Amino acid sequence: MRNYTFLCQQNGGCFGCCGRNLGTTSELKLAIAQNTKEFNAANPQTTEQLLEFRERYHSYNLLHGLCRNLIEKEGQAICPLHPMLNSGKDLREGHCDAAYFCATARLFSSWKEEKQTKFLDFITNKKLDRFDFSKQMESGELVKEFMAGEKI
Numbered sequence: 001m002r003n004y005t006f007l008c009q010q011n012g013g014c015f016g017c018c019g020r021n022l023g024t025t026s027e028l029k030l031a032i033a034q035n036t037k038e039f040n041a042a043n044p045q046t047t048e049q050l051l052e053f054r055e056r057y058h059s060y061n062l063l064h065g066l067c068r069n070l071i072e073k074e075g076q077a078i079c080p081l082h083p084m085l086n087s088g089k090d091l092r093e094g095h096c097d098a099a100y101f102c103a104t105a106r107l108f109s110s111w112k113e114e115k116q117t118k119f120l121d122f123i124t125n126k127k128l129d130r131f132d133f134s135k136q137m138e139s140g141e142l143v144k145e146f147m148a149g150e151k152i
């Protein structure tokens with residue numbers, strides 16, 4: 001059985017829970033580009049440097065509704081503070097609500113592998129970009145549509 005992180009990595013990376021009232025696709029592209037530029041300029045290597053990068057803005061200071069830490073690396077939207085990128089250390093603690101999972105992720109984690117695969121195929125067939133994917137994951141729109149199809 002796959003856990004929610006597998007789902008969050010689809011479609012170039014989900015960031016639906018990394019902000020509030022996310023802006024339009026072009027605004028979000030600008031926000032990610034700006035965050036990535038600041039990250040590359042700071043080039044944080046150590047935990048202290050990553051925390052320094054994190055602290056350059058208050059957690060409520062969002063750009064077009066998006067967290068200032070969300071960057072793009074090798075074509076994937078990532079949080080450089082995530083434990084998967086920091087040998088298990090969660091550098092998000094004290095900044096955002098690291099324990100939060102959207103309803104879609106929670107449902108996905110509870111399903112058997114067969115149903116998870118069906119949902120992943122459903123997502124692939126939708127051919128959404130990462131912006132619509134993120135919004136529809138967080139809003140529950142995607143999973144609602146999938147579940148409605150399952151009942152037929």
Ligand code: SF4
Binds near residue numbers: 080
């Ligand atoms: S700190 Fe990372 S996980 Fe938390 S909201 Fe920002 S980008 Fe998302």
